[in-house]
Amino acid sequence: MSLPNTMKALEKSKPEEGLWMVQAPVPEIGPDDVLIRINATGICGTDIHIWNWDDWAQATVPVPMITGHEFAGEIVELGRNVTGLQLGQRCSGEGHVVGTDSRQSRSGKFHLDPGTRGIGVNVQGAFAGYLRLPAFNVVPLPDDIPDEIGAILDPLGNAVHTALSYDLLGEDVLITGAGPIGIMAAAVARHAGARHVVITDINPDRLALARVVCPNVRTVDVTAEDLHDVSHELGMKQGFDVGLEMSGSQQALDQMVENLIMGGKIALLGIPPGKSPVDWSRIVFKAITIKGVYGREMFETWYKMIAMLQNGLDVSRVITHRLPVDQFREGFAAMKSGQSGKVVLRWT
Secondary structure, X not given: OOOOOEEEEEEEOOOOOOOEXXXXXXXXXXXXXXXXXXXXXXXXXXXXXHHHOOHHHHHHOOOOEEOOOEEEEXXXXXXXXXXXXXXXXXXXXXXXXXXXXXXXXXXXXXXHOOOOEEEOOOEOOOOEOEEEEEHHHEEEOOOOOOHHHHOOHHHHHHXXXXXXXXXXXXXXXXXXXXXXXXXXXXXXXHHOXXXXXXEEEOOHHHHHXXXXXXXXXXXXXXXXXXXXXXXXXXXXXXXXXXXXXXXXXXXXXXXXXXXXXXXXXXXXXXXXXXXXXXXXXXXXXXXXXXXXXXXXOOOHHHHHHHHHHXXXXXXXXXXXXXXXXXXXXXXXXXXXXXXXXXXXXXXX
């Protein structure tokens, strides 16, 4: 199959707010890379930061940069050293490009490599007709996982990594933050055998979406209900066993600490804006374990989430907008509104 010389791409072309549709060269691959024709992409919170050109983006993203890192597509070219993959194979992929010389990578903990570079952040990304990706990062898609789900495996992986940080079987789980990743974490927790799952937020639209995606999860608007009352309603006299903090809100973390049992466990995915005061004495005296979560475990998280999707986990309803890529502005507006779930852009 002959490939075009240029492709449509969404690029951060200028150091200011917005993204721009451009014609860019189709990437040339190296001997250990594959070229993927993109079929669908998801818009991530990171992409919103880049669109807004906030302080983090200004300090992190070189311009020009093709953004985007949530994708599904098919392999159209193989580097000469690549084995185990085929032309035409459907795939998604890990957006963290790692090195091989750090202690973490050499011990197989690739997701902890300090030299990690991000597709669409430090390396040209997936909001494009074609993506160059190291073959090591490719995750083949089974036939029963459609492209639109393949395009949100990256954030689902964040949810799976966070939720499966601790054994959830028979446990009572509190999730703070009903964004798309928090909602998917609630679905994962129920799928993994949690007894009660409670998800909190202050945004009624997101709580409504959580009830659509996870009808067997208790939603709580913390401006209108008290978590202690909810705990007693559900028969939890001592509180929650496991907390998954997805909001980045200091107030939410404080509420979580107060509502956990002695010896409870917290996994933190949400990123607070700047420094936050923490009542460490309360955490110490309650003997609480805290784990910071970044990205996905490479590649255990990918295996687990694909297995769960093939075994009944349904997160399809977290996608609220499906748009052709030419309507990317509408997609970003929906994400920025706080009233959407995941937004998927179709490229083919």
